[in-house]
Amino acid sequence: DTEVTQTPKHLVMGMTNKKSLKCEQHMGHRAMYWYKQKAKKPPELMFVYSYEKLSINESVPSRFSPECPNSSLLNLHLHALQPEDSALYLCASSQDRARDTGELFFGEGSRLTVL
Amino acid sequence: RKEVEQDPGPFNVPEGATVAFNCTYSNSASQSFFWYRQDCRKEPKLLMSVYSSGNEDGRFTAQLNRASQYISLLIRDSKLSDSATYLCVVNIGLKQLTFGSGTQLTVLP
Numbered sequence: 001d002t003e004v005t006q007t008p009k010h011l012v013m014g015m016t017n018k019k020s021l022k023c024e025q026h027m028g029h030r031a032m033y034w035y036k037q038k039a040k041k042p043p044e045l046m047f048v049y050s051y052e053k054l055s056i057n058e059s060v061p062s063r064f065s066p067e068c069p070n071s072s073l074l075n076l077h078l079h080a081l082q083p084e085d086s087a088l089y090l091c092a093s094s095q096d097r098a099r100d101t102g103e104l105f106f107g108e109g110s111r112l113t114v115l
Numbered sequence: 116r117k118e119v120e121q122d123p124g125p126f127n128v129p130e131g132a133t134v135a136f137n138c139t140y141s142n143s144a145s146q147s148f149f150w151y152r153q154d155c156r157k158e159p160k161l162l163m164s165v166y167s168s169g170n171e172d173g174r175f176t177a178q179l180n181r182a183s184q185y186i187s188l189l190i191r192d193s194k195l196s197d198s199a200t201y202l203c204v205v206n207i208g209l210k211q212l213t214f215g216s217g218t219q220l221t222v223l224p
Contacts, residue, residue, distance in 0.1 A: 042202055042214035043159065056211065090158055103149075104212065106158035 003027055006091050006107035014115050015081060021110045023074040023091030032074040033104065034066060035090040043090055049074060050096075081114045088112075118142060119205050121215040129223050132193045136218045138203030139185045147206040148179055148186045152199045153217065159202055162188075193222045 004025045013019050023032065031050045035043035048056035049068040057066075063085075065077040074091055088111050092104040121138045128134050140148075148165040163170065165177040165186050176189040186205075190197055203215035 040217075042216050044214075045211065048211070103161045103164075104159075106160065108158050 004091055004093055004105050004107035006089075006110050008110055009108065010111050010113075012113045012115065013078065013081065015083070017081075018077070018079045020078065021076040021089055021091075021112075023076075023107055024072055025093045025105070026072055027093065027105065028071075028095075029093035029105070030071060030096045031094045032068065033092040033094075034064075034074070034076050035092060035106075037088045037090055037109070047076075078112075081112075083114050086113045117216075118207060118213050119203055119215040121201075121203050121218050123216055123218060125219040125221055127221045127223055128193055130193055130195060132222075133189065133191045134193055134220060135190075136188045136201055136203075136220075137185055138187070138205075138215050139183075140203075140205045140207075141184070142205075142207045143181075143184060145184075145205045145207050148177075149204040149206075149212075150175075150177060150186075150188050151202040151204055151214075153202060154199045159214075162201070190220075193220075195222050195224060198222045 007022045033048050034046040036046055037043045045058050046060045047066040052068045063080050067075040088109040090109045091107040094104050119140050150162040151159040152162045153159040163172050163177050165179045169178040174191045178187045198221050200217040200219050202217045204212050207213050
């Protein structure tokens with residue numbers, strides 16, 4: 001079982017809806033990540049938080065808004081999405097980006113469908 | 116040119132076979148290298164890090180060739196449970212990991 005918990009596991013939303021994806025880890029990790037993965041493609045980095053501060057935004061459209069309320073939680077707020085945003089959204093954490101061992105711990109993902 | 120390239124496969128091999136995957140990377144300043152495994156409709160998980168001198172973990176052997184900028188993964192005595200997508204991952208600096216597109220392996224009974 002993964003130690004990174006994501007909710008919901010599945011989400012269907014319309015293009016005018018506002019929803020949020022949630023991620024939680026209790027491993028004491030100080031770096032947290034959002035990735036987007038389309039079918040048969042590798043994960044694509046969206047955002048990186050390090051010590052609760054946004055350190056990387058990979059030119060993600062503003063309809064995706066990340067939030068890190070504390071060191072254990074990471075949210076991804078969704079608004080006015082497009083059907084092409086349908087994908088698996090993976091949250092990951094790592095111990096500390098400054099001492100990056102390359103081991104990312106992934107959650108099981110939230111499978112998003114935009115109608 | 117992609118930063119990290121892999122042969123997408125699919126590789127279909129019989130149980131007990133030996134199979135090897137290669138991965139090339141374009142940034143010579145890349146610092147660290149990994150193989151992740153992703154089962155169908157599951158999250159990626161770290162399989163093993165790749166060290167300069169090569170390293171082995173049971174049936175799995177990883178090697179790095181910095182001069183030619185490629186890494187490899189060898190799986191001996193394949194098991195049905197090895198069926199998955201194998202992702203080559205490279206740290207290209209700024210402590211950011213870049214994933215290859217993955218190589219799909221199916222081990223057949």
